[in-house]
Amino acid sequence: MDHVRPPRPELESLIAYDARDVRAEVLLASNENPSNLPGELLEKLGERIRSMDFNRYPDPLASELRELIAEANGLEASNVLVGNGGDELISDLLLAWGGPGRVVVDLPPTFAMYGIDAAVTGTTLVSIPRREDFSIDGDALLNRLSGDDIDIVMIANPNNPTGTLAPETLLIDVLNATDALVLIDEAYFEFSRHTMRPHMSRHANLVILRTFSKAFSLAGLRAGYLLGHEDVIRELMKVRQPYSVNRFTQMAAAAVFRERPVFEAGISHLLRNRDMLIAGLGTMPEVEVFPSEANFVLFRVAHASAVWRDLLREFSVLVRDFSRTPGLEDCLRVTVGTEEEIQRFLAAMDEILARRHAAAHFGVHATAARHAGGRDRG
Numbered sequence: 001m002d003h004v005r006p007p008r009p010e011l012e013s014l015i016a017y018d019a020r021d022v023r024a025e026v027l028l029a030s031n032e033n034p035s036n037l038p039g040e041l042l043e044k045l046g047e048r049i050r051s052m053d054f055n056r057y058p059d060p061l062a063s064e065l066r067e068l069i070a071e072a073n074g075l076e077a078s079n080v081l082v083g084n085g086g087d088e089l090i091s092d093l094l095l096a097w098g099g100p101g102r103v104v105v106d107l108p109p110t111f112a113m114y115g116i117d118a119a120v121t122g123t124t125l126v127s128i129p130r131r132e133d134f135s136i137d138g139d140a141l142l143n144r145l146s147g148d149d150i151d152i153v154m155i156a157n158p159n160n161p162t163g164t165l166a167p168e169t170l171l172i173d174v175l176n177a178t179d180a181l182v183l184i185d186e187a188y189f190e191f192s193r194h195t196m197r198p199h200m201s202r203h204a205n206l207v208i209l210r211t212f213s214k215a216f217s218l219a220g221l222r223a224g225y226l227l228g229h230e231d232v233i234r235e236l237m238k239v240r241q242p243y244s245v246n247r248f249t250q251m252a253a254a255a256v257f258r259e260r261p262v263f264e265a266g267i268s269h270l271l272r273n274r275d276m277l278i279a280g281l282g283t284m285p286e287v288e289v290f291p292s293e294a295n296f297v298l299f300r301v302a303h304a305s306a307v308w309r310d311l312l313r314e315f316s317v318l319v320r321d322f323s324r325t326p327g328l329e330d331c332l333r334v335t336v337g338t339e340e341e342i343q344r345f346l347a348a349m350d351e352i353l354a355r356r357h358a359a360a361h362f363g364v365h366a367t368a369a370r371h372a373g374g375r376d377r378g
């Protein structure tokens, strides 16, 4: 055949997730930890890899890691599900609680994967926009939930890409208002230090998502986990890929989890760097900085896409451009990196903005010259 019939119609309006995997010297686009694993841990993993049975399928449920996570959270293993990154678990949630004829709520601007997985699974997406300051519109959300047709609610807390933390009282109101499955996505928990875990015993509809990709320096290995009621976890096991978390990732994530106190100093350090980053952006009159409870900062600057391009092309600094996302016009998001990386980003911003001032002045002359002389090149 010289052609292939089209795929499901849902895909027509979808654009593949573009993580902008662009090469740059300073990578501040994906909210990763700027540091690799501590050397001792790397050595330990290197040793263990030599005796690893690569020929054997991994443990489907990552039992060792699962039990460690359960114990640390005062739960049973049956309350924990480990996934190939948090992304896989979000997809599993929509496979099990979404689907054709079912409805998911998200609160944009927020994590793009909720909407993408909704489309992929044929789930109807109801978006309740955040307010101008990126806080959740509680009245609109609770009002919509009273309609009783919602099957699942996705709340990133703190929210990505805005950094906003929701009041706990509002989240409790949500859990009380509906029997829909409520995902509280705590991908940045280690930075915000806020969790809904204490409310699990009273709310069978609460699931909490965490990841090893951000604070724990394991974005490259893909590991995340859900905490939830055992009945919820049991349903998710029906839809998941049985061997999604490979043997090496299971071993490395368990080692990292065991050693997690080692990461505390680094996390505190990143929080101080975040203050430095916010203060630095705060000195630029052209920039509006939003508060953040995570390891990234959202800011608004005129002609953001041009700034994004100049940062990359001229300074080899990669940040994330959200300027085409509704509600985030002229917004860029920068990850909290090392001091050196932040200084380099701030210096680049200073130079770009300074040049823009100069160009604006020069622009007056250029326009005058054009009027006086030749033709406009358009």
Ligand SMILES: *Cc1c(COP(=O)(O)O)cnc(C)c1O
Binding pocket: 031, 084, 085, 086, 087, 088, 111, 156, 159, 160, 185, 187, 210, 211, 212, 213, 214, 219, 222, 223, 224
């Ligand atoms: C990064 C992130 C995740 C999950 O990332 P993984 O690398 O797939 O574990 C989930 N939710 C939010 C809001 C995130 O920012």
